[in-house]
Amino acid sequence: MTKSQDKHVLYVKEELAQNNQRATSYDVARAAGVSQSAVSRCFKPGASVSEKMRKRVQEVATVLGYQPNAIARSLITRRSNMVAVVINNDTNLYYPELLVELSRDFNERGVHMLLFTLEHESDVANILDQVWQYQVDGVILAAQLSDTQLSFLGQRDIPFVYYNRTSDSIPCSSVQCDHFEGERLLVDKLIAAKRKRFCIITGPSDSSVSATRMQGALKRLHELDISDVQIIEGDYSYHSGQESLISMIDELDWQPDAVICANDIMALGCIDAARNHFKFKVPKQISIVGFDGAVPASWQAYQLTTVTQPLELMAQAAVDILMQRIEDPSLPPEKRSFSGVFSPGNTL
């Protein structure tokens, strides 16, 4: 770089600073004495640029602190490299871990996550509009949507993957843990432990995950000719786990020796209620099982018997499926299902 060139670069830099402006590809071009297209190409791997040019431009870009404007790029390439992740704002301690996993996997592919958390069911429509406006390349749905809402995405050809949910009526890609199978397994284990009086604490009534899990458990119980099962509705929270067990015994007057909870967190509440409120020995007097493999479930105070969702695999699968469909939108929907992993614990 000659001295006069150097000066020119600094002059441009000064000018930008004065006007408090970001460097654009034009600025770099001007400062380096080349065309804007050249600058653009220098930032595109595999483009036809000479070594000399690339070096020169990179030098100037560094001095000016230039980085391509992703927004402008998105506009012309019609690719935002952003995906939306929509999660229910459950009391579900499980999602956070999911977010971290997804974030890792997406970042590896240079994709960024726009996060949407749902407060109320009614926010969905609003959020779908936002998703659409922001031109995201795809969507991960870890929230409950109506078929109408799903079809919104379908009609607009936004690739999406349902996480731990599916729709029977609308074709869609999904990644799931086999809730049904997992619950069957748990029931079998409870039976093997000679449990006789079963009860179930479900999740909120609009949760399809809870519904599937409970169907799995019930089906197996019926197969085994156990039909006298008490069912009570929880809301996935620790507190509702406690309360449900208490009202089950105190109000419904049903004394179970096996409690099947729709998720781990409720199971933990249930354990505490059993131990503290009723002074039961767990699992001697009462068995309690959950579902998820939430982190606190394995803590010594609990050591919950549960089925663990293979979170990493599931997140990766979701990202895989989504990215494939972004690359080639003509791909048909794909569903992947993973078996949960039995975690023996100490409450059975």
Place this chain on the structure above:
Amino acid sequence: MTKSQDKHVLYVKEELAQNNQRATSYDVARAAGVSQSAVSRCFKPGASVSEKMRKRVQEVATVLGYQPNAIARSLITRRSNMVAVVINNDTNLYYPELLVELSRDFNERGVHMLLFTLEHESDVANILDQVWQYQVDGVILAAQLSDTQLSFLGQRDIPFVYYNRTSDSIPCSSVQCDHFEGERLLVDKLIAAKRKRFCIITGPSDSSVSATRMQGALKRLHELDISDVQIIEGDYSYHSGQESLISMIDELDWQPDAVICANDIMALGCIDAARNHFKFKVPKQISIVGFDGAVPASWQAYQLTTVTQPLELMAQAAVDILMQRIEDPSLPPEKRSFSGVFSPGNTL
């Protein structure tokens, strides 16, 4: 709407469908027989548009499924309405709740969150580049940055707020829980409970939060002429809470009657180790305190004595400060500090 107009709209719709294209403001303009500027104005509240025009355009927009392209809008307005949220991928169960809070507060203001999770310290530089490229309006930093990295944001005039951290050398806005004060309080409570032999389980050595908390505790202990304090380094995880207590007693041969943990999750591990490994009565034989107010800390099995961070307030403050600085970048940095709330629990 006359029939011929109607037909024209449907024709445009058909055309878009054929080419598999999204409707743009031009399409709407064409279909409605007005100018593009008119369409644009119809979507801007308070713009000068006649009622008739607004109605007509809205009708057509609905039929064509038109929503303004946020990317294109960002380009021209120089406002992306996106903020970056950078969090450490700690074992810290506390962040998830923060995310939900932030998401709620930002969404209320029509701002969207681009989520970045840090695996390694070394990712920071990379992530800052991304943040810059995506033209975010501001950044929430819930991760540790070096002063050099901080100054990157400063130099580029990106408004940002440090969450639960500050820099002494670089002026910056921040929201904090008063860790120092909180720890003093806990120490005083431990003293009031007649505790004599103290030990501390810190967080990872590069965590400034942990450093501040431990300084607060130590300072108070020294003021009270207690200088014989055993310190051991943990990593914020449940497991490290367990291990630290065990190695403290078994290896360092130091038998404490008070354990100060840098966060709640370690304290929970510590409680379990005390109860199960050592058969201690908590708090009879040993007091254990944490910091954060993590959800599981209040579960019956633990009922940890701790100081709870006012999460909602802090998140709101962070959003407030950030948005103010986005509206008016000339505002000087502002630091807000909140006192933690003592949660008595049952382990002291």
Place this chain on the structure above:
DNA sequence: ATTCTAGATGCATTCGAATTCATATAGCAA
């Protein structure tokens, strides 16, 4: 020396909405 080719470069256009400025229209007063 001449022709051909591959690679390098620049020009001009494009993506989609916002906005400035100029113009047109309706409404009202004189």
Place this chain on the structure above:
DNA sequence: TTGCTATATGAATTCGAATGCATCTAGAAT
């Protein structure tokens, strides 16, 4: 009817990078 205003509308430009196309250059082949 004329003139004036206030409001509505459209034309043209802008944001910043990517890219198809045309042009140019250097080196190889003849």
